[in-house]
Amino acid sequence: MKGIKLLALFLFSTAFFSFTPLKKKYIVIDAGHGGNDSGVVYGEFSEKDISLKIAKKIQKISENQSRYEIILTRNTDSPSSLSERTAQINRLSPEMVISLHVNGSPQEETPNQGTEIFVQNSEQSKKLAGKISGKLNARTIEGRNLHILRETQSPAVLIELGFINNTRDREYMTSEKGQQEIAQKFVEVFNEY
Template sequence: MKNLLKIISVVALSILLSFSLSKEKKVVVIDAGHGGNDLGANRNGISEKEIVLNIAKKIKALNQNQNLEIILTRDDDSYPSLAQRTEKINELKPDYAISLHVNNSPRQSTEMKGFEVFFQDNEASKNLANKFSEKFKDSKVKTANLHILRESKTPTVLLELGFINNPDERDYLASEKGQTETAEKILSVINGH
């Protein structure tokens, strides 16, 4: 009986080890939009390029999941071109890519607000967009003919995290608290998808 229990224990342990070793690591590319001389949207000394870079770096730093690798298209104030960003995504062949941006109303209205998710015209990208929409309440989900969505060969979404010309959203996204909370929400969607 003891030998049978030992054999069962060894077999069970072997199965568990082989399962954990065979589980592939998920790879997600985070693209912090703009950078370098391209400030992106900016108001009152606050620029989109800084906000999205800070959030991208926080997502990577907060990641505690051993089975998730976060790769950034930029981790400093550089400006990889749109072609370089999509080339990197296509070379890495991640599970999916997320491009971070901050919106700016063309009408310069301070009343425009909210989170928007743009996705490629495919089911995988749409499913990912819907997950973000569930996490960020009152968000809009739509397709768009944007370079990173058009040229990426992996499911990709572009997140507009809020409006820089809305003082409340700008102050929130520029704050340590707002950046950390936004990074945590994005990471929770990544871990749950």
């Protein structure tokens, strides 16, 4: 009888501890702009819409392909201040923060094209930027004193995904195929990090 009780206790303990949740690991995706703040605009396309669509695709792909839980700073066309976003991020204490943006220049059509990555001044952020650059073939990685980078306590990068007023970049960033490919590349970075 004593042996059966010990066996039952052992099985219960094993089952209980095997289902005890581990500390979740988060990645925050900040879809730049939102609400009245459209960011850069070209015709019917706006930075706030492009960044949000790609952020949602990253979250969806990650559900099946990543060990991280993806948290979006916004998942609708809603405004939030930079200080609200960084406060939200710092409460979560994520593994990393990716702030998605779209570049623009004063010309109607610019020859400039490609991804640019901006980092805070930390080794972890620089390492993350290097991994992202390898996947997205970024044209530059630079240190910048930007609020989201400066005020976020986790490793953070701000990514300009391309130029809205460069035909090739715009067509890629606004197409379903292009957005899916960009999102997939981010998930691959997460899995290698």
